Amino acid sequence: MQLFSVPRRGYVSLQTSLVLLVLCGSGVFAGNGTKSCKLSIENQSERKVLDRLEPLANKNFTADITDDKDSYTYVFQLCGDAGGVPKAGVIQVNKKDKKKTVIGFYNTTQAIGGSDWVMLIYGGGEKYDSHCNGEQRKAMIMISCSKDVDSKLEVILEDRERGNNCFYLFEMDSSAVCPPVQSQLSAGSIILIIGFCLLAVYLIGGFLYQRLIVGAKGMEQFPNYAFWVEVGNLTADGCDFVCRSKNREEPSAYRGREVTTNTVEEEPEERDDHLLPM
Incomplete structure (x- = not known):
């Protein structure tokens, strides 16, 4: 007994939607990587630092922390919408009421890098209520080289007791910022x-x-x-x-004996032909 039927056109549309959903989930229609980040001041040096982080793009990294009263989950995404919040690079999620607070946006990015580390700064976050003179929040993510540890986000501190320039400091280990291994072969x-x-x-x-x-x-x-x-x-x-060739000259001690022997051997035989009668 057939309860309902799906029109041919509707079936095709449903099938297409499922395919697009699978492709999106697999990353085929992912963002433009680090190119989605907008630097506060566009320059080539910071753009090169961002390019080093390309393997980390469009991935969510989370860290949990518990205060005296509340518990929070921090979500970080490199040049992508953290937790699905548009333009948000780092957000804070209150586990009780699920409230999301934007710590920093990736359209105001700064990138500072060394040989085996990168400091990523997201500014322009939501303003504090009663701290830091109500200035905007800012996230600083320190990414260090680690070849043995997978990327893991950790919350180091929230410095909000000063009058200005307050920030959230995060730390993460990743092999993406490790310098390339030089060949040891000559x-x-x-x-x-x-x-x-x-x-x-x-x-x-x-x-x-x-x-x-x-x-x-x-x-x-x-x-x-x-x-x-x-x-x-x-x-x-x-x-x-x-x-292995032999010496051409023989010792002098044997030279005389050899000459004598050769002389004796080479003496012509006496002929007695003259004694025969004519």
Whole structure:
């Protein structure tokens, strides 16, 4: 029994909406990353610092804190709407009444960076009620390099007991701000590695070719076996000539005896042809 039916056009629209919802949830239609942040004073140096934080863009980071009376959840998003509040970079959520207070907006951003840290400042937040002469709130997020710890937001303090320049200080560890690892290999090491790789390819490829294609057996499976045997023989001959050749001059103690012996041996035989009768 069919209770209701969905028109074909309505079915297609519903299917399209579901697809768009999945794409949005997977980040396909995410924001423009750090480009969504508007610097207080646009300059190239701060923009480069923001670009280092690109892996953290469009992600919510939360931290919980409990006061004497109230409990709060702080939500931080880099260049995105924290907790769904438009233009809010950092918000405070009261766990009791769910009230949201904007600490800072990402359209008034400052970015200061070092070799392994970045200080992000969101200003222009909601005004204090009875603290800091009613000035606007401001969030400062210190992001430090940590290769072993995933990004985690922590609330360090809320400095609101001064007359002005009050701020919320947050800290977060992330590998996004770590300097790139420099290669420790020298040019000679790289050349040696390439040479060993080429040698391995030559030996393995030649062995397979000789065995599977040519059908060689034994030592003949070695690629270019005859050539390398000849090289080995020539090398051995050269080593023998250079390292094992005999001295050309004999010791003087034996020279006289050798000359005497040779003289005796080379004396012509006496001929007695003249004694024969004519």
